[in-house]
């Protein structure tokens with residue numbers, strides 16, 4: 001009986017690690033939009049712990065199941081393997097230009113302006129791209145939590161499940177974004193298979209032109225994503241200096257406006273890059289807020305089909321920093337994000353070349 005049971009257990013095909021949705025189910029991808037602390041009713045709203053949830057089959061934005069600091073929600077549940085007692089069979093990298101207090105990483109001003117998590121087993125795992133400062137907690141802290149510093153403002157998190165082999169390409173992208181890695185585990189087969197991730201952990205970065213790199217990544221369920229990554233020497237704005245032309249579309253860009261040297265909307269090239277300044281979720285009572293309350297970083301093409309979620313703002317300083325964004329042409333993603341743009345800064349009185357696409 002016991003040997004049989006054991007045999008049965010051993011025969012279960014290995015299941016790759018994945019993102020988990022808000023109901024605890026494995027999902028190919030999800031987006032969590034943490035809402036700013038709103039003046040609306042309810043203690044959770046005031047503390048800034050509420051969020052909206054989106055995946056392929058959620059039928060648009062849904063209210064988060066609980067609060068963002070719950071280990072049962074999509075973000076907490078997905079990161080759970082990190083906080084188990086034994087992570088020896090996993091590989092992970094936690095990187096953030098604003099690292100949690102407990103970690104002992106170096107000064108990050110030369111590193112990329114980039115935040116994320118790679119977490120995988122031998123069959124695959126996920127890449128979580130996000131805007132959250134001081135997050136996530138170190139694996140040694142043994143529990144998921146949400147930092148106080150990330151409660152007041154809006155934040156975005158995009159989680160995508162990828163097969164094992166895709167992490168080589170993700171590793172390449174990280175040699176461009178030059179992240180500050182503040183916690184990691186990369187041993188044995190993981191170190192062998194992903195030399196670029198080892199290089200990134202050691203603080204190495206791309207050392208010759210080109211200073212930007214774009215790769216196609218295919219998720220576990222076959223969804224196609226396009227990753228854009230730039231190194232500091234790229235020396236230009238991600239959106240107006242590359243992304244709009246690369247995607248061949250105008251862009252409406254949501255980013256954090258409370259920084260110095262914010263770049264204005266830019267219509268001087270073929271494609272317009274427009275700064276979003278107000279966001280509104282659909283429906284009566286759907287929360288609405290200003291970009292000054294929203295630390296999240298995403299963009300959409302006004303007429304589709306592109307949506308990107310990443311970690312770069314539009315300001316002069318970040319022209320000289322690494323960072324990037326993860327884009328896709330998924331209808332479920334675009335249909336959810338495009339209507340969020342309530343207002344944007346037009347290019348008043350700026351000269352612009354004839355454009356193929358004026359009407360937005």
Ligand SMILES: *[C@@H]1O[C@H](CO)[C@@H](O)[C@H](O)[C@H]1NC(C)=O
Nearest residue numbers: 084085086087088089090188
């Ligand atoms: C973790 O698991 C591995 C393999 O299952 C085992 O060899 C190792 O001793 C475990 N480590 C701890 C600290 O329990």
Ligand SMILES: *[C@@H]1O[C@H](CO)[C@@H](O)[C@H](O)[C@H]1NC(C)=O
Nearest residue numbers: 236237240241266267268269
């Ligand atoms: C528009 O963007 C391009 C590329 O980033 C930049 O070279 C140009 O100076 C910008 N124009 C304005 C008016 O900001």
Ligand SMILES: *[C@@H]1O[C@H](CO)[C@@H](O)[C@H](O)[C@H]1NC(C)=O
Nearest residue numbers: 210211212213214236241242
């Ligand atoms: C880098 O960005 C430039 C635009 O600034 C673009 O023309 C070029 O194709 C990009 N290079 C790569 C390798 O994607």
Ligand SMILES: *[C@@H]1O[C@H](CO)[C@@H](O)[C@H](O)[C@H]1NC(C)=O
Nearest residue numbers: 277278288289290291292293
């Ligand atoms: C958002 O910004 C607009 C224009 O700058 C301002 O009139 C409005 O009061 C702001 N709303 C909030 C909720 O801060």
